[in-house]
Amino acid sequence: MGISRRDFLKVGLAGVAGFYLAPAFGRPMPPFNEVRKGMRGIPTFCTICPAHCGIKGILKGERLVAIEGNPDSPNNMGGICAKGIAAINQLYDPERLLYPMKRVGERGEGKWRRISWDEAFWELSSRLADILKNGHPEEIIFDLGFSEPLLLRFLNALGGAVYIDRAALAHINADEGHRLFWGKGRGVPDLAHSRYILNFGANPYETGDEYVGMITRLIKGRENGAKLITFDPRLSYTAGKSDEWHPIKPGTDAALALALAQSIVAQGLHDRTFLEKWTEVQEEQLRLLSPFTPEWAEGITGIKASDIKRIASEFSKTKPSTIIIGGGVSQRQKGALTTRTILLLNVLVGNINVKGGYLAPQQIKWEEPLPSPPERNKKANLSLYSALREEKRRTRLLFLYRSDPIHLNPGGIETKEILRDESKVSYLIAMDLHMTQSASLADLILPAAVPLECWGLTARVTPEGKEFISLRQPVVHPLGEPALLRPKEIITKRKREFPLRMAPLGEALALSELCIELAQRLGGKVKESFPFQGTEEYLAQWLAKIPSLQHKGGLSYLKKKGIFILPRLSTIFRKMEFSTPTGKIRVPLVELLRAEPWRQVRTSSSFPYHLVIYGRSVSSGRISNAKWIAEIAHDNPLLIHPETAKKLKIKEGDRVQVRSRAGELDAEVKITEGIRPETVALAKDFTPQGCRITQGKKFKSSDPDTQLLWWGGEKETANPVLLLPQEHDPLGGGMNLAGVEVEIKKIG
Structure with a gap:
């Protein structure tokens, strides 16, 4: 049943x-x-x-x-x-990969032979052993959709393999912004006990890293009377549930934060005692904020100066208050700097590590079972693919675990050419649930177990x-x-x-079990690090x-x-311990202001509109090809304001071409007033290409529901990553995944 x-x-x-x-x-x-x-x-x-x-x-x-x-x-x-x-x-899932397969034709030709796990282990372990014998573990690269318990231990045992952690990359800019701020990773807003919440670009009513737990606590805070103010170019579910929605211009959140900070200081509402005791900020340094007035910010952000002043006053006087920082803010070219700028607000009013304020992250420390190999693996970001393209490095073995870089990387077409080229990637392995675009180019395909x-x-x-x-x-x-x-x-x-x-x-096999088996076959110090059955x-x-x-x-x-x-109980509240050289929060205003974090969006006559990319409650690369999810969300329309639609002579349901300096795609139009006129929006897309359930194409299988699929069409779902140039945050290292300047033309 x-x-x-x-x-x-x-x-x-x-x-x-x-x-x-x-x-x-x-x-x-x-x-x-x-x-x-x-x-x-x-x-x-x-x-x-x-x-x-x-x-x-x-x-x-x-x-x-x-x-x-x-x-x-x-x-x-x-x-x-x-x-x-x-x-x-x-x-x-009837389309799930369940058996190991080896390529028998040219790479990308789509010819496979089913093999035993014993043959797959021999193939993989012999190639790893050859690379290690030559003393170049850095030529082994793992691209991870997400990690598993024993993987990092295995990479350390190999002696310096490189890995990309895609789950961490989504927040690398925010992590770096926090680390430079207080020496630790991302903080946590105590929403259940807060009375006033400023939300910069997050959408906790629909999606997020801590979705269910976070929205539970936000609802509790709202029931207790907390006021919620949302700054977002798009009318998200959270914006619609907020007391106030301010449709900010994309990429200008740092300007807004600076103006709020300036207004707090100008009104004398900052917590001088907290600043003196727990930060490196001197009172005279706050004068550097003087030019960044609400009037200055109004022209940049599109938010009225009077609203900025009022919100600054309410945020300071309503205790306790806190902030939420979303990916739409941090996943930009200056995401780390913008994160640091927004964090300044809670510092100014002293709402750090207090009930209802903004909390430093707490972690439970683990001790690896012995014998534990020394930490020697090397963490990389997506610039690694650029290095492969430019032949600045090579890899003799690239292992994709639940990762489809062709579909997920900005510049996906270039990524496809890299994976196809055996001079750049000598041997390609894909361990996944489905035959993804990247897996279709692999030399060896391994069936991955699902988390359940x-x-x-x-x-x-x-x-x-x-x-x-x-x-x-x-x-x-x-x-x-x-x-x-x-x-x-x-x-x-x-x-x-x-x-x-x-x-x-x-x-199918769990990645951790794969690591244990490979360690036994490789022998030596790698095997010694895995004394587990x-x-x-x-x-x-x-x-x-x-x-x-x-x-x-x-x-x-x-x-x-x-x-x-x-x-x-962890002593979160009032535990003022910061992992910085002075033990205090660092807010280098001179450095911050010199970097001009509000200058991120560059529209022009060629690309007059800014595309923002947002998440949906049913959108995730980790739940791809689920039939119930596909039935709920199987399209991805381009959201356009009525004024923009009228200007472009576009109506609801029309198809348009969306072009950036990096690529182009076709999308169907949805007209809505819930977006700024000069802004358009597409949802993130994790649709695995070639899966019939996601595409809504009927077929016979062990699941009778696959003959009832009704939403199929000839058009592929719009994938906004195709439009993104390969731009990195110079401070955080993360790629810009939040938006890009585009041109829109009606098709036909």
């Missing part, structure tokens, strides 16, 4: 209801009681986004039939989003200071004949057992170092509960 489309809607609606009831009644409404009789739940956590919400896989017999939020999780408190519910589609089939661990601290550990464990048994082949194919000389309950479908044993050794958890039963306890809350 599986869940029908109607059931999905019931679960989704029940989840929303419970989500909103949680603050009032302490615990969410149990979703979809009809499917709970005679079933059992296995706790784990979701990895579709970085929030790692606690969930439960609901099984009927040996088949997963539903996914629910885990009410014991202090992070999401039983809430769950549509993507989390739809992860079941990913597990049973894998082991993992996460440790987090909530904004309230609760420290907790979550276990990710397999929630499904294998189905069908292919699973019976698995132990014979995978077990090698070490006679390692794979209990059936742990095994992914078909011959599997990922489960590795996690058990990690957890053994936590006495309070061992007292409860260690890993066995986590298998039953999924969550362990440590018996202590």
Whole structure:
């Protein structure tokens, strides 16, 4: 028995209801009681986004039939989003890769031969061994859609392999802005206890890294009377739910922040005591803000000077207050500088590490099980692909794990040529769920397990200071004949057992298990770093170092509960510890102002409009080709203001060509007043090319729903990354993923 489309809607609606009831009644409404009789739940956590919400896989017999939020999780408190519910589609996707394959034709010709895992391991390990023998581990590159527990340990054991962490790249500018600010990573706004919230370009009512947990706390804060002010060129869900929406010109958030700061100081509303005790800012330095008046900012941002002055006053006087910084702000060429500028606001009013203010990040420190290899891997950003194109470096082995750089990289067409060229990429491996554009060029294709089939661990601290550990464990048994082949194919000389309950479908394999097997085959110091029979044993050794958890039963306890809350509270509030040389917050105003972070958008007569790229609640590269998600969001219209449409003689539903200096695409028009006249917008697109479910093309398969797909068309979904030039933030290192100047022409 599986869940029908109607059931999905019931679960989704029940989840929303419970989500909103949680603050009032302490615990969410149990979703979809009809499917709970005679079933059992296995706790784990979701990895579709970085929030790692606690969930439960609901099984009927040996088949997963539903996914629910885990009410014991202090992070999401039983809430769950549509993507989390739809992860079941990913597990049973009939288009999923399930067997290793080796290229037999020319690269990109599309000719493959199915091989055994033993042959795949021999192919991969022999190439790795040859590279290591020649003393060039830096010629090994891993491009990671997201990481897995043992991967970094494996890269360290190799002695200096290079890796790209795409999950981290999305926030590299924001991370660097915070690090330069207080010596640590991104902070956390305490939304549940704040009374006044300034939102710069984030959309927490629809999407975000901490989506369910963050919106739960924001709703609680709003119920307690918090005022929400949103600055965004587009009327996002959050802007629509705010007390005030100010359609700021794209890329000018730093100018707004400087004007707010100037107004706070000019009105004498800054916290002199906090500045003197906890920052490197001197009172006389604040005079540098004098030229950046609200009147100056009005001409740049499009926000009235009177509104800027009023908001500055309210933000200072309404205690406590805080800020939210979104990717639309930080994922730009001067994203790190803009982040630092906005952080100045909470510093000026002293709302740092106070209840309802802006909190420094807290982390639970881990100790790797011994013997642990020294940290020698090298982290890279997307400029690595530019270096390959320009022949400034080469790679003898490029391993793509759940990553499709052709679809995701700015300059994707150039990336395709790089991957096709064997002189630049000698050997290409793709470990993925589907045959992506990049995988179609691979020399070796490996079937990846989905997170619901894998082991993992996460440790987090909530904004309230609760420290907790979550276990990710397999929630499904294998189905069908292919699973019976698995132990014979995978077990090698070490006679390692794979209990059936742990095994992914078909011959798919978890990345961590791949690392363990490769380490055994490579031998030497690499093998010595992996004295584990599997990922489960590795996690058990990690957890053994936590006495309070061992007292409860260690890993066995986590298998039953999924969550362990440590018996202590992190001292977030009023813990003024900053990892800077002076132990104080750094706000170098001279350096900041000299860099002019407000100068980012360069429209011209050739490209008169600015395209902003936004996220959607059902849009994620980690939930691609899910049938329920595809039915909800299967198009990507270009949002255009009525004035712009009239000027261009465009009407609703027309198709237009959108062109930038980097590329072009076609899109269908949607006319809306929820956007600035000189601005247009497209959503991020994670559609895997070639997957029939996403494209809505009917076909026969083991899933009868694939014959009911109705949204198919001849046009591909618009992918705005095609329009982005390869521009990096010189300070943060991240690529501009938030927007670009474009020209728009009607087709036909």
